[in-house]
Amino acid sequence: MRALALHADVLVFVSDVWQTSCTAVRAGDEGFVIDSPVYPEELRVLPGVLEQAGYPVSGLLTTHGDWDHLLGRLAFPGAALAAGESTVARLGSELGQAHRELREFDEEHYVADRAPLSLGSLQALPVPGRLEIGDGPGAHELELYPTGGHTADGTAFWLDWCTVLVCGDYLSPVEIPAISPGGSVSDYRATLKRLSPLVAGAEWVVPGHGAPITGARAQEILAEDDEYLAELERDAAGARLPGSRGSTPPQRKLHDANVAAVLAP
Numbered sequence: 001m002r003a004l005a006l007h008a009d010v011l012v013f014v015s016d017v018w019q020t021s022c023t024a025v026r027a028g029d030e031g032f033v034i035d036s037p038v039y040p041e042e043l044r045v046l047p048g049v050l051e052q053a054g055y056p057v058s059g060l061l062t063t064h065g066d067w068d069h070l071l072g073r074l075a076f077p078g079a080a081l082a083a084g085e086s087t088v089a090r091l092g093s094e095l096g097q098a099h100r101e102l103r104e105f106d107e108e109h110y111v112a113d114r115a116p117l118s119l120g121s122l123q124a125l126p127v128p129g130r131l132e133i134g135d136g137p138g139a140h141e142l143e144l145y146p147t148g149g150h151t152a153d154g155t156a157f158w159l160d161w162c163t164v165l166v167c168g169d170y171l172s173p174v175e176i177p178a179i180s181p182g183g184s185v186s187d188y189r190a191t192l193k194r195l196s197p198l199v200a201g202a203e204w205v206v207p208g209h210g211a212p213i214t215g216a217r218a219q220e221i222l223a224e225d226d227e228y229l230a231e232l233e234r235d236a237a238g239a240r241l242p243g244s245r246g247s248t249p250p251q252r253k254l255h256d257a258n259v260a261a262v263l264a265p
């Protein structure tokens with residue numbers, strides 16, 4: 001797991017698998033952890049690293065309900081998990097899916113010593129909306145934006161005082177857009193359009209997979225991904241993969257799944 005400081009109030013961890021990202025943000029004596037690393041050892045070291053760095057953990061947040069982003073409570077069992085209302089609704093209707101997929105991953109990769117995952121009672125946050133962090137003169141706000149398209153649910157967090165955007169599974173430097181069950185190309189493109197002004201004003205963008213990228217690089221990826229999605233909409237079978245990422249077999253597999261999702265009746 002890599003750790004990167006983007007700002008005095010923002011630390012990002014990048015997991016050794018899928019480069020799944022986890023963002024710690026603080027203001028005064030309050031702090032949130034958004035999403036999670038994946039391997040047990042990465043989750044085990046997280047509380048100590050954040051304590052040493054002076055990052056309080058008052059609560060956990062997630063960008064969306066895919067299991068690899070939901071593991072924060074394995075590191076902080078006493079902290080409550082909050083998510084956008086679309087994610088809470090999705091997790092409520094998919095009882096057990098995250099647990100099942102986590103178990104399948106651990107079995108496939110011989111990952112041992114994982115404590116059972118309990119999401120606790122999820123707190124639903126209104127999106128669009130704002131979440132206060134800290135109090136008094138050092139208080140700030142996280143702005144929440146809806147991000148459907150990859151899945152049916154999703155929330156991006158804009159940290160205005162740091163100009164950092166934590167966007168979930170969009171704008172990845174390592175993964176092409178993925179239309180998962182519940183997602184759609186049109187919703188994905190609407191999300192890119194919604195995020196575009198934030199990306200233009202961001203110093204850093206933290207994608208769900210891959211190390212943080214500059215706002216300028218994120219703008220390039222946004223344009224490339226929108227072009228790819230436009231081609232999928234026009235002529236799914238003939239769409240060309242995004243040039244900077246589409247060359248490996250796993251990305252081709254994602255592309256084939258996208259084509260199948262678009263062509264499905």
Ligand SMILES: [Zn+2]
Binds near residue numbers: 069169209
């Ligand atoms: Zn993901």
